[in-house]
Amino acid sequence: MPDLKTSAETSKQRWRVVTMEEKKRALHAAEMFQPSNPFCRVILRRSYVHERFLLHMPSRFAEKYLNGVSKFIKLQTSDGKQWHVRCLSGESRVKLSKGWTEFVKDNNLEEGDVCVFELINMEDVVLKVSIFRVLDDARVETQSSN
Numbered sequence: 001m002p003d004l005k006t007s008a009e010t011s012k013q014r015w016r017v018v019t020m021e022e023k024k025r026a027l028h029a030a031e032m033f034q035p036s037n038p039f040c041r042v043i044l045r046r047s048y049v050h051e052r053f054l055l056h057m058p059s060r061f062a063e064k065y066l067n068g069v070s071k072f073i074k075l076q077t078s079d080g081k082q083w084h085v086r087c088l089s090g091e092s093r094v095k096l097s098k099g100w101t102e103f104v105k106d107n108n109l110e111e112g113d114v115c116v117f118e119l120i121n122m123e124d125v126v127l128k129v130s131i132f133r134v135l136d137d138a139r140v141e142t143q144s145s146n
Contacts, residue, residue, distance in 0.1 A: 018110070018111060018135075022134045022135065023043070023112045023134055025134075026113060026114045027041075027132075029114070029132045030114035030130075030132040033130060035116065035118040037118045037120055037128075038065055038118070038119045040057065040058045040060075040061035040116070040117050042057070042058065042115050043112065044109055044111055044112060044113045044115065045111065048100075048109075048111075049104050049110060049111055053100055053101040053104060054095050054096070054100065056095050057094040059093065061117070062089070062093070062094035066087060066125070067089065067094075068089055069089050069094070069125055070088055070090070071087060071125075072085065072086055072087070072098075072099070073087045073124075073126070074121075074124065074127070075096075075099075075117075075126075075127050076126055076127070076129065077131070078128070078130065082126075083106070084099050085100050086098035086099055086100075087125065103129075107131060109131065110133070110134060111134070112134035113132065113134050115130070117129055
């Protein structure tokens with residue numbers, strides 16, 4: 001049980017209200033990033049990273065590239081590390097569930113961060129995730145090479 005308490009305390013310590021300027025800066029940086037593969041951008045909401053830990057994928061991207069995918073897929077960061085995440089598809093909605101919490105925590109994602117999900121393997125469904133941080137003191141993870 002001590003681990004749960006420590007995790008909750010850490011989460012509370014990291015959370016703070018993000019300014020509109022910080023959100024705009026992160027979004028602008030993400031908009032400047034244009035991968036060559038199919039991609040979508042998601043501005044992380046509080047419920048994606050602190051409460052329910054469910055991420056809803058943009059419907060246009062989901063319908064075109066993830067339609068009917070209800071299985072574990074892989075999320076990969078620029079360093080090649082991968083997480084298995086449950087992708088649930090239904091009625092033109094796709095969400096990431098089991099495994100998303102670990103991805104959020106391992107990558108210190110916060111409300112207002114912008115994730116660019118790039119489809120790099122359609123057969124196995126691997127999404128490369130580039131992270132554009134809302135906080136100035138956080139690292140920005142972007143695609144380093146193609």
